[in-house]
Amino acid sequence: MTLPTHLLSTTVVGSYPQPDWLVDRAMLSKSVPRTRMQAMWRLPPAHLEEAQDDATIVAIRDMERAGIDIVTDGEIRRESYSNRLATALDGIDADNPAVIVSRAGLETPVPRVVGKIRRNHPVELRDMEFLRKNTDRAAKITLPGPFTMSQQAKDEYYRDDAALAMAFAEAVNAEARDLEKAGADVIQLDEPWVRNNPELARRIAVEAINRALEGLTVPTIVHLCFGYAAVVPGSTKPSGYSFLAELADTTAEQISIEAAQPRLDLGVLKDLAPKKIMLGVLDLGDSEIETVSVVSERIRNGLKHVGADRLVIAPDCGMKYMPRATAFGKLKSMCEAAAHVRNELS
Structure with missing residues (x-):
């Protein structure tokens, strides 16, 4: 499948709301799980995969109807953006988690690294194959980035930050290569934790990201944000990134940033030249569906700093925690706004 050739193409960051008949959204809303949360699923294992397939088709069709150019599978099969891959690797004990306490005092169960990290089988391969079979549009698949994975686990084996991140990078790279072979047109790494620990990120993140992307020939993206709007209130989000310009040294073609809510x-963005920018123009902390004129102005603001040939239009972050009708309405406004500004440029 070829990528769109028109200016200001549209995409999503990754996730789309899972239906209430598939997941317990009240349980989901309480955290972004690092270990497995099997109790979140409403269906028994015998019927779960078929239900996830059906919900994935719903997500794909919603994105297509809204006008999205580069669709994903909505991450419908995932309990969080990262735990599906992280807990499937050798060397990880997710059944007997450790607890990490955040700077805000929040306790989160996380996997323990108890041995050499290895990926001995594909994890998201069927997800990508299913997506490729069910859309004729360009298709993107997302993976958790190696630095973020290293920060979401308790290291009891490597006891070395760089070694741990590089071990995750090798596993991510093996997965990404299989996803490219399965028909991924774009591969994205989610690296929100580079801003949580910028000092460590400056030492090891770029090298780990580049190892994770090594050998890929399709366009690649690194996404970073300030956290899901449903989990991190807008009032607590900073107005700028503590780690951003450093991503200019990655081999990724695009950098994806949250810009609307904060x-x-x-x-x-001048610090990221000559990267393409996947610009967040939907405020996911606002339950109101933005008007086309509001989103159009956010796109125009991006064009003041980035050429139209280097700008991709997207929501701020994943839409997992939003009501489905709101998510669809926001995407539709975004796609109409992109078309409107595109016409202004012609």
């Missing part, structure tokens, strides 16, 4: 000063 009202980011887009002057920072």
